[in-house]
Amino acid sequence: xxxxxxxxxxxxxxxxxxxxxxxxxxxxxxxxxxxxxxxxxxxxxxxxxxxxxxxxxxxxxxxxxxxxxxxxxxxxxxxxxxxxxxxxxxxxxxxxxxxxxxxxxxxxxxxxxxxxxxxxxxxxxxxxxxxxxxxxxxxxxxxxxxxxxxxxxxxxxxxxxxxxxxxxxxxxxxxxxxxxxxxxxxxxxxxxxxxxxxxxxxxxxxxxxxxxxxxxxxxxxxxxxxxxxxxxxxxxxxxxxxxxxxxxxxxxxxxxxxxxxxxxxxxxxxxxxxxxxxxxxxxxxxxxxxxxxxxxxxxxxxxxxxxxxxxxxxxxxxxxxxxxxxxxxxxxxxxxxxxxxxxxxxxxxxxxxxxxxxxxxxxxxxxxxxxxxxxxxxxxxxxxxxxxxxxxxxxxxxxxxxxxx
Ligand code: CU
Numbered sequence: 001x002x003x004x005x006x007x008x009x010x011x012x013x014x015x016x017x018x019x020x021x022x023x024x025x026x027x028x029x030x031x032x033x034x035x036x037x038x039x040x041x042x043x044x045x046x047x048x049x050x051x052x053x054x055x056x057x058x059x060x061x062x063x064x065x066x067x068x069x070x071x072x073x074x075x076x077x078x079x080x081x082x083x084x085x086x087x088x089x090x091x092x093x094x095x096x097x098x099x100x101x102x103x104x105x106x107x108x109x110x111x112x113x114x115x116x117x118x119x120x121x122x123x124x125x126x127x128x129x130x131x132x133x134x135x136x137x138x139x140x141x142x143x144x145x146x147x148x149x150x151x152x153x154x155x156x157x158x159x160x161x162x163x164x165x166x167x168x169x170x171x172x173x174x175x176x177x178x179x180x181x182x183x184x185x186x187x188x189x190x191x192x193x194x195x196x197x198x199x200x201x202x203x204x205x206x207x208x209x210x211x212x213x214x215x216x217x218x219x220x221x222x223x224x225x226x227x228x229x230x231x232x233x234x235x236x237x238x239x240x241x242x243x244x245x246x247x248x249x250x251x252x253x254x255x256x257x258x259x260x261x262x263x264x265x266x267x268x269x270x271x272x273x274x275x276x277x278x279x280x281x282x283x284x285x286x287x288x289x290x291x292x293x294x295x296x297x298x299x300x301x302x303x304x305x306x307x308x309x310x311x312x313x314x315x316x317x318x319x320x321x322x323x324x325x326x327x328x329x330x331x332x333x334x335x336x337x338x339x340x341x342x343x344x345x346x347x348x349x350x351x352x353x354x355x356x357x358x359x360x361x362x363x364x365x366x367x368x369x370x371x372x373x374x375x376x377x378x379x380x381x382x383x384x385x386x387x388x389x390x391x392x393x394x395x396x397x398x399x400x401x402x403x404x405x
Pocket of ligand 1: 109140141142143183184185193198
């Protein structure tokens with residue numbers, strides 16, 4: 001049966017690619033379960049042992065985190081309360097078609113059905129216990145590589161599930177910052193799944209919350225998660241974007257476009273206009289907003305038109321002193337960055353990737369609507385546009401033809 005063949009072969013190929021050269025998952029799993037990894041690291045570093053880092057998962061309270069569709073972020077404390085926790089999260093993989101713009105469709109493999117997948121939030125030394133579910137309605141095998149985790153290909157070795165399977169694994173969040181996660185089943189499947197939107201981010205906050213590097217804590221009134229995604233939709237001879245009946249059917253021609261390194265679309269949150277109009281991000285005058293921005297595949301350069309990055313952790317490094325008062329910042333492909341901004345003026349701000357070709361022509365732009373009272377001192381129009389009446393006397397300059405000959 002044709003359908004059955006096309007369903008089983010890519011899964012088998014992924015298994016082969018994935019398993020070749022891999023370390024025994026069983027050995028690694030046993031080491032993590034026994035709590036050996038942090039103990040050894042602490043002993044070897046000679047550093048003072050952080051008491052909060054010393055707990056093992058079985059000693060800690062378990063909580064479930066309700067994941068939400070980006071740009072929203074899960075409810076969370078900015079400063080950790082009490083001991084670390086074991087945070088249970090569940091990600092269901094959906095293979096489906098989405099509309100990028102004006103009827104142009106693309107197949108995605110999406111964690112919890114959204115591009116990007118949901119933001120996970122925890123504090124340093126918390127454990128994330130993640131259940132990955134691959135429903136039997138899917139055609140492909142999937143896994144998850146979390147850049148916040150340590151070992152076993154970021155969890156990729158322990159989490160490969162075929163359609164109809166689920167898996168649960170746990171890791172300790174030892175590093176602070178914003179990090180991406182993505183599917184990485186092996187070989188050509190890895191870049192294909194990543195550009196099918198199969199990526200998201202996790203924010204590991206310092207237990208004491210964010211700080212400016214001078215001992216002052218930084219807090220936010222709200223947070224948004226922007227996931228930037230490059231898509232490579234094939235075109236027919238007349239330039240029309242192609243649509244495919246199945247995810248497998250879209251693979252070869254999509255890979256051909258991917259090899260050109262020229263995206264057909266670069267969008268925030270899964271579609272052109274996903275963060276504009278009714279879906280705009282919002283803030284009130286004086287509110288401080290944390291923007292988390294991920295790009296699993298290509299470098300990007302977030303910018304708030306009309307605003308700034310007051311404090312910016314380029315590529316998400318909360319352990320570093322944040323850069324201040326940036327106009328544009330840099331998020332390296334394969335990472336997530338964070339920027340804090342307090343809105344001082346109402347109105348419409350445009351949040352873009354400041355390669356403006358990528359923003360305006362390819363789609364990577366969103367809006368932030370800010371309510372409040374305008375401050376004339378910060379900006380005012382001194383006179384409205386009118387006929388030119390100011391005269392600036394200039395000595396005429398003769399341009400010789402031969403200069404241009
Ligand atoms: Cu996948």
